[in-house]
Amino acid sequence: MTFRPGPPPPAPPSHGNAAAAAPLTDGEWHRMHPLTPLLKGGIFLIVILGYVLNSLRDQLVEFFIPGGGPQDDGDPVRYVYEHGVVGWVLLGIVVLLVVLIGLFYLSWRMHEFRVTGEIVEVRSGVLFRTNRKARLDRIQGINISRPLVPRIFGTAKLEIAQAGNDANVQLAYLGTKAADDLRQRILVLASGAKDEESGGSSRRSNGVLQDRVDEIFSPELDPAAVRATRIVKVHPGRLIASMLLSGTTVFILLAVAAMIVSVALTDEYGILFGLFPAVIGAGGYYVRKFSRSLQYTIAETRDGIRIGFGLVSTSNETLPPGRIHAVSVAQPLLWRPFGWWDVRINRATNAGNGASNNQQVSSIVLPVGTARDVREVLDIILPGLVGTAVAGPTASPEELREGSSEAVNVVDDSLTTTGDRGGFVHSPRRGAWLRPFAFRRNGYRFVPGAVLLRLGAVWRSLVIVPLPRVQSVKVSQGPLERALRLASVHVQTVQGPVSARVGALDARDAQRLWSDTAERAVEAAAVDTSHRWREREARLDPATSVPHADHATGTVPPGSPWGEVPPPGAAR
């Protein structure tokens, strides 16, 4: 399987499966995997071949079994065949193919990328050149997806999620190993770590064919390669059940019921035919959603959390620490009897180019899980978010975990509680006018490094906003709220499925929440270094004995409660 379309590329850039050779992050320009033009253009070739074969089918049948075939003058293939211009048409097709392959080859030649210590840069295009540079410390996540066909050919698509709309950098396609290796190296560069230790991902080769087979059947998550310390998996059975118990199902059932009623009333069975596309659509929706969520794993790695999913077409994404702007743990009403929850996050990236359906998935961390799974997931994602804000920028992983433990515990305890339990400040009794069921649950509290909002009695949810990620805070009061002496607070983060808005709080509590959040967010952001999440280790390592005075000035000593931090303005 090592054939290449067109002549082999010129020597200097190391290409394709060259993970073993010079690393792709050496600052030089590199090309994509040599099979890229075939994978990108393959769809055209298949379409043309399919059309030709389909049209020739009758001819072939007649060729082998003379006589009998239906005479159809409208068929272009028959026309061509009878007028004796087969040669010309074949030549035309061949020329077209050659031109197409040539174009794809050219575009492959012109498509190059490089990774330096600061940026990743891609240039592409033949007639219209594009050049995109992205800063490494603004990377929001790196996704490696392997759709079925590229997967068979041992290639993968690497996508570097950047903050902003349609700002992603896509590298399609790279060899699977090269992609894994590149991701790890980019993450090391982006983290600011100075030690250039390679990931140790040099798996032994067992011959080309065996390698390919291994790759295809290997589990999506290679625990050894990512050095995962904790892994949460989602059971397929529960996944199916959770999907059947969704609002979509209720909607579909209602629609079907409406159909049946209307058929029964009008005796017009024609309506049923209108149902077919809907049924197919709904079935497709479930199958797609299910196949995409199969083998869902959430793992903790040194460079952030890693979310992987997919059975046939796989995809897995690494989110560096501090790239999650808000977390919600929510329970749809139908899941309540089973005690299931899902975990969603807000991220600063908004993939627009062809990965829009991917985006939807990548804001889900846990599609469904019990309270225990939720706890484990929070254990994985919160240390990098909340822990850094608590334990200071120079903390070890254990300290980070300790720093976030209170947040995890409170969330774990408060998933279903109401009233004062868990230390939440909740709506007063008169809040029942606006929150008839939830007024005893609707509330907030601070934990070190984060603000928690406990919302909803029917559709329960718990929102965690890490203080270093708060963009702005708003307190507002409309006429109705003013009459009831209530107010609402919106902790504004980047756009996403999680909305950190709590209403119907006592006006005094809301004001306190506003001022505290504003103050703490500034302090937390000032000491936050998660955009270069391992720089501090690197800076600290050479001189562990010498305390860095310059770095310690504005920071919070580990373990100090947030009430006693230095006054605003002292930091930085």
Add this chain to the structure above:
Amino acid sequence: MPRERLDEPGLGLTGTTWTRVSSKLVWTELVSTVLVGVVVTAGCVIIGVVSGGFGRGAGTVWLLIGIVVAVIALVTAILTPRRVRAIGYALRDDDLVLRRGLMWQRFTAVPYGRMQLVDVNRGPLDRVLGMSELKFVTAAASTNVRIPGIPFEDADELRDRLVELAESRRAGL
């Protein structure tokens, strides 16, 4: 009635000096309110009359909508001076606080380090009156902090100062 409104002591803003916006903003606001009010009212009334006036169901509904719109526009216009006076901003040590609203009162705090860019906009009316609107963009689309009615020179100065502050406190996203 100390507890009924969002007040400065409750928000920990005691002693904050608010910068108020230019009173000329009243005219801009008035013009746009009146313009929108008149156009929408006229539209509703015309549709109402065409569809049969008070005699017919549809006509009645449209005319009533027109009347409601006119009343709302009138109330808004009358309250405009007070609303403009309610707009204020303060540059604190680490964040910018903006207050707006009379009936729907709101306070927004934006840490300087979170500002991604500062826009200065001038509409045609604003330009005649020598005013600019400052807009702050953070990574959160919902932040939407706009300060209208700042005199030209002040606006440029404020923008430069804010950019400088944001630069000195720049962090990740």
